Amino acid sequence: MRAGTPLHALTRALAEHGLALPNLGDIDRQTVAGATATGTHGTGAALPGLSAGITGLRLATPDGRLRWIDEVQPDLLAAAQVSLGALGVVTELELAVVPTFVLRATEGPDRLDRALADLDELAASHRHVELYWFPHTDRVQVKINDPLAPDEAPEPLPRWRYLLDDELLSNGVFGALNAGLSRAQLLIPSVNQLSARALTARTYTGPSHEVFCAPRRVRFHESEWAVPREALGEALTRLRRWIETSGERVSFPVEIRLAAADDAWLSTGYQRENAYLACHHHVARDPARYLGAVQQIMAPLQGRPHWGKVHTLTADELAERYPRHGDVVALRDRLDPDRVLSNPYLERVLGP
Numbered sequence: 001m002r003a004g005t006p007l008h009a010l011t012r013a014l015a016e017h018g019l020a021l022p023n024l025g026d027i028d029r030q031t032v033a034g035a036t037a038t039g040t041h042g043t044g045a046a047l048p049g050l051s052a053g054i055t056g057l058r059l060a061t062p063d064g065r066l067r068w069i070d071e072v073q074p075d076l077l078a079a080a081q082v083s084l085g086a087l088g089v090v091t092e093l094e095l096a097v098v099p100t101f102v103l104r105a106t107e108g109p110d111r112l113d114r115a116l117a118d119l120d121e122l123a124a125s126h127r128h129v130e131l132y133w134f135p136h137t138d139r140v141q142v143k144i145n146d147p148l149a150p151d152e153a154p155e156p157l158p159r160w161r162y163l164l165d166d167e168l169l170s171n172g173v174f175g176a177l178n179a180g181l182s183r184a185q186l187l188i189p190s191v192n193q194l195s196a197r198a199l200t201a202r203t204y205t206g207p208s209h210e211v212f213c214a215p216r217r218v219r220f221h222e223s224e225w226a227v228p229r230e231a232l233g234e235a236l237t238r239l240r241r242w243i244e245t246s247g248e249r250v251s252f253p254v255e256i257r258l259a260a261a262d263d264a265w266l267s268t269g270y271q272r273e274n275a276y277l278a279c280h281h282h283v284a285r286d287p288a289r290y291l292g293a294v295q296q297i298m299a300p301l302q303g304r305p306h307w308g309k310v311h312t313l314t315a316d317e318l319a320e321r322y323p324r325h326g327d328v329v330a331l332r333d334r335l336d337p338d339r340v341l342s343n344p345y346l347e348r349v350l351g352p
C-alpha cells in the first residue's frame with residue numbers, strides 16, 4: 001500500500017478483498033507510514049506491534065535513490081520497520097495480512113488487584129486483553145476481544161448502545177466532564193469513583209477493525225511506556241503511590257496493554273515482551289508534572305517510551321534501553337550524512 005494511506009482506508013480496502021490486519025491500536029486515523037514509523041501497537045500477549053508486520057518497504061533515501069528493502073537485507077528491514085522518519089521517506093509498504101475475522105468484545109468492571117492477579121491467565125486464554133484503571137479508585141474496566149468461532153452467531157452492538165457508550169459517554173460526556181474537571185480538580189477522585197461504577201458489562205461482535213478502533217474526539221496529552229511484562233505490578237504500585245501522595249488529580253483512566261516481542265531495532269517490543277501503561281491529561285491541563293512523574297517511575301524499570309507520545313529522554317538514555325540504538329545511529333550516518341531529514345526531535349533522540 002502507499003505510505004500515506006490512512007489505516008481506516010486501508011482496513012476498508014482490505015475487507016473488500018476478504019483481508020484484515022491482525023491487530024490495530026485504539027484509532028485508525030493515522031497513516032500506515034506514521035503509525036509504523038512510531039512503533040504503534042495494539043494489545044495481545046502473542047501479537048507484536050504493527051511494524052513487525054512490514055515485510056518490505058520502498059524508501060526514498062536522502063541521496064535521491066529509491067530502495068526496496070525486504071528480507072533480503074534483514075538488518076535494513078529491521079531498522080526501517082520503526083524508523084522515526086530518520087532513514088528516508090517511506091513511499092510504499094508491504095504488510096502481512098490475514099483473512100477477515102469477526103471479534104467478540106467482552107467488557108466489564110473488576111477490582112484492580114483481582115484483574116492484575118488474573119492477567120497472566122487472561123492473556124494466555126484470550127487474544128486481546130486490556131485494562132483501564134481509574135486513578136483514585138481500585139476499579140478497572142477489563143476489555144477482552146476474541147475471534148468469533150464459525151458456529152457462533154454474531155451479536156452486533158445495537159445502534160443506541162453504540163451511540164450511548166462510544167459517542168456520548170466516551171466522547172461527548174467524557175469530553176465535557178474533563179474540560180470541567182480541569183477547572184475543578186478537587187472533584188476528580190469522586191467523579192472517577194462514579195465513572196468506574198457507571199461503566200457496565202457489555203458484549204458485542206463486529207468486524208475486527210471496527211471492534212479494535214473507536215472514535216476519540218476528546219483531546220489529551222499522553223505518555224505511554226513499555227515495561228518488561230514482569231514489571232507491570234511494580235510500575236502500577238509506584239504510579240498509584242505517586243498519584244495518592246502527590247496531590248495530582250488524574251481524571252483519565254490509565255490504559256494497560258500487552259504485546260509480544262519483535263525484532264525491529266527501535267521497537268518498544270525489541271526482543272522483549274511488554275506491558276504498556278498509557279497516561280493522559282486533558283488538553284486543557286499542563287501535563288508536565290504528571291507525565292514527568294510517569295517518566296521518572298517508568299524509566300528505571302527499563303521503560304521504553306512510545307516514540308509518538310510525550311517523553312523527554314535523550315539519545316544517551318535511549319541507547320541504554322534500545323540495544324540496537326547505536327546501529328540505527330550508524331545507519332543514519334551512512335544514509336543521511338548531511339542530515340537532510342533531521343529535526344529537533346530526531347536530534348534529541350538519535351543525536352546531532
Ligand SMILES: Cc1cc2nc3c(=O)[nH]c(=O)nc-3n(C[C@H](O)[C@H](O)[C@H](O)COP(=O)(O)OP(=O)(O)OC[C@H]3O[C@@H](n4cnc5c(N)ncnc54)[C@H](O)[C@@H]3O)c2cc1C
Binds near residue numbers: 026039040083089
Ligand atoms: C487518539 C490517539 C490514539 C492513539 N492510539 C494509539 C494506540 O492505540 N497504540 C499506539 O501505539 N499508538 C497510538 N497512538 C499514536 C499513533 O499511532 C502514532 O504514533 C501517531 O499518530 C503517528 O501517526 P500519524 O499518521 O499521525 O503520523 P505523523 O504524525 O504524520 O508521523 C509520525 C512520524 O512518522 C514518521 N513518518 C510519517 N510518514 C512517514 C513516511 N512516509 N516516511 C517516513 N517516515 C514517516 C515521521 O517521523 C513522523 O514524524 C494514538 C494517537 C492518538 C492521537
